[in-house]
Amino acid sequence: MADLTVDHTDTLLFFAFSGRLDAAGIADVWEKAGNGLRQGNGPALAIDLSEVDYFDTAGAAFIAHLDKMALGRNWDKTKITGLDSASTALVERIRKAGPEPSPDTTAPTGRARSFVEKKGRSVADFLYDAHTFIAFLGEIFWAFLSSLAHPGKIRWGETLRVAEQAGANALPIVALISFIVGLVMAFQSAIPMKMFGAEIYVANLVGIAMVRELGPLMTAIVLAGRSASAFAAEIGTMKINEELDALTIMGLEPVRFLILPRVIASTLMTPLLTVFAILVGILGGAVVILSLGHPFVAYYNQVVGFVSWGDFTGGIIKCFVFGILIAATGCIRGYQTSQGPSAVGEAATRAVVSSIVLIAVFDGIFSILYYMLGV
Amino acid sequence: MKETIIKVEHLYAGYHGEAIMEDLSFDIRKGEIFVILGGSGCGKSTVLKHMIGLLPPVSGRVLIHGQDMITARGKKRNQLLQQIGVAFQNGALFGSMTVLENIMLPLKEYTRLPFDAIQTIARAKLKLVDLTGQGDLLPDALSGGMKKRAAIARAMALDPAIVFLDEPSAGLDPLTSAEMDFLIMDLADTLGITFVIVTHELESILTIADNTIMLEKDTKSIIARGAPEDLKADASNAYVYQFFNRNPERDKKP
Known part of the structure; x- marks a missing residue:
């Protein structure tokens, strides 16, 4: 705790401090001292610190600040009394510690940017990012294709490990999400459809939606959250530890050594998980239909009679593309990790966001494509 | 000269x-x-x-x-x-592999030696840098100085002319x-x-x-x-x- 008494004479503004002048103490008197200085009319400031029983660097900075303010109003030199020699030396040292660096006016960061400039910059950044992303994607795709010519060079052990981690271990969460999606969709649509006595057609709805859209999409989004972030974090950490550089120096290109196994594993596991998701989703729908008193075989016949192999293949083909996108995005974002403690987290976030955006975009592209092809 | x-x-x-x-x-x-x-x-x-x-x-x-x-x-x-071989500042050892596997990696990729030959060579490199007993540990278990030495051993895996x-x-x-x-x-x-x-x-x-x-x-x-x-x-x-x-x-x- 600190306290301040302000006193005026014709020739002097007088500040008497008491108590503890440390960081906490200054907080009590900062406003009052500033106001006192602004309202006072000088032409000199005198500070008495004889009642102060604790004084540290924060206090010294405060006193130096008051002195600077007084000088800024063209007052005479501030008189400071009541300090021991060590504290006086401290105040002097802070006062003398060179002028503060003037902001560099030539640097582009030195001035406020206009709205147009900011938008322009963010568009330019976005285009640059898109450019590097597409170039990298092309590099991965090329490595993928050329590895198909030499399958012996692929690291199958690593691929299987990733397939287990990113594929098999994702089964429970994929099953849970798909089951709930199938169940909720059937339940919500059954209520209005029952009014028309058409609740058996819920089977058609759930079947076609799961096979064509929701099965692939739900699986892809779960994998984007689960695997893309994991790949980004894994590769990002390796980058920060210079492990990627070490690989390059050993002549083991990170694209072939690290990224390809992940892309292959993800491309093969996503369709498999999707098949599983479709089945579980349709089962979720069956629960609702059964509870409405229809036999399971009726539901089964309805689904099988309505959903064609074309629908199924269309859904599964999408998944190969989603699989490549998820793994490639995760790996690229990891590879782009910058330095610093928050970089890996940032890379993982960017991986999830980018891959979900890409999944949505490509899902749209596929819808249009299938519509044009009449699938 | x-x-x-x-x-x-x-x-x-x-x-x-x-x-x-x-x-x-x-x-x-x-x-x-x-x-x-x-x-x-x-x-x-x-x-x-x-x-x-x-x-x-x-x-x-x-x-x-x-x-x-x-x-x-x-x-x-x-x-x-x-x-050439390079030992990076913090070792840059691959965290998912043991120290010995780290040293074996370049040998595996570049030579057609059988597994036990590769292992023998890698153990010899560990001996050179005084890490004889530490081969089966993960890099995280090593101290800073040991990591740097393991990195030197890995840099020398293929007996390069320059490190x-x-x-x-x-x-x-x-x-x-x-x-x-x-x-x-x-x-x-x-x-x-x-x-x-x-x-x-x-x-x-x-x-x-x-x-x-x-x-x-x-x-x-x-x-x-x-x-x-x-x-x-x-x-x-x-x-x-x-x-x-x-x-x-x-x-x-x-």
Whole structure:
């Protein structure tokens, strides 16, 4: 705790401090001292610190600040009394510690940017990012294709490990999400459809939606959250530890050594998980239909009679593309990790966001494509 | 005088076309311990990255055995890469593999040796750096000094002619740091390896270096070159004198 008494004479503004002048103490008197200085009319400031029983660097900075303010109003030199020699030396040292660096006016960061400039910059950044992303994607795709010519060079052990981690271990969460999606969709649509006595057609709805859209999409989004972030974090950490550089120096290109196994594993596991998701989703729908008193075989016949192999293949083909996108995005974002403690987290976030955006975009592209092809 | 093994010609070092070091030219001879030194942040590590072909220089070239690593492609690049080993500052050991597997990795990728032969060679490398019992540990279980030694063992896995070390004794206590110095000198003597070392540890430089160049940030150039004892005695350049005599007071120059 600190306290301040302000006193005026014709020739002097007088500040008497008491108590503890440390960081906490200054907080009590900062406003009052500033106001006192602004309202006072000088032409000199005198500070008495004889009642102060604790004084540290924060206090010294405060006193130096008051002195600077007084000088800024063209007052005479501030008189400071009541300090021991060590504290006086401290105040002097802070006062003398060179002028503060003037902001560099030539640097582009030195001035406020206009709205147009900011938008322009963010568009330019976005285009640059898109450019590097597409170039990298092309590099991965090329490595993928050329590895198909030499399958012996692929690291199958690593691929299987990733397939287990990113594929098999994702089964429970994929099953849970798909089951709930199938169940909720059937339940919500059954209520209005029952009014028309058409609740058996819920089977058609759930079947076609799961096979064509929701099965692939739900699986892809779960994998984007689960695997893309994991790949980004894994590769990002390796980058920060210079492990990627070490690989390059050993002549083991990170694209072939690290990224390809992940892309292959993800491309093969996503369709498999999707098949599983479709089945579980349709089962979720069956629960609702059964509870409405229809036999399971009726539901089964309805689904099988309505959903064609074309629908199924269309859904599964999408998944190969989603699989490549998820793994490639995760790996690229990891590879782009910058330095610093928050970089890996940032890379993982960017991986999830980018891959979900890409999944949505490509899902749209596929819808249009299938519509044009009449699938 | 021995043959030149690395030749740096008019190298402009830096990122994104902006040079932080300009027009560096120097030769490194076979079998010597060559130290690149300079203050913090002067671009030593960037120069090292150019030399090992990780980063294309702004301009100029680095020739290893007369060949340019940056422009080399395919088989030729792989042959060149087998000539060099690099131990990074924090080891850069692969965290998912044991220390022994780390050393075995380049052997597995580049040779057709059977598994037990690879393992025998890798254990021998561990012995060279005094990590005999630690092969089956994960890198996380090693201390900083052990990690650096394991990284040197991995850099030497394919018996390269040149080993690059980035700050081999940074962050080590004086005794461990001295052990590292002796290890480097021992390996240079017994195996005839050329060492290129980036460091600013004064004690190490004076102990191990046969030859040095000193980089300086302000002039963006080499401000001194030669044997470290000569640089220490040389009083003609104030910065060099201050650096070697640990005396930052500019107004007390000789």
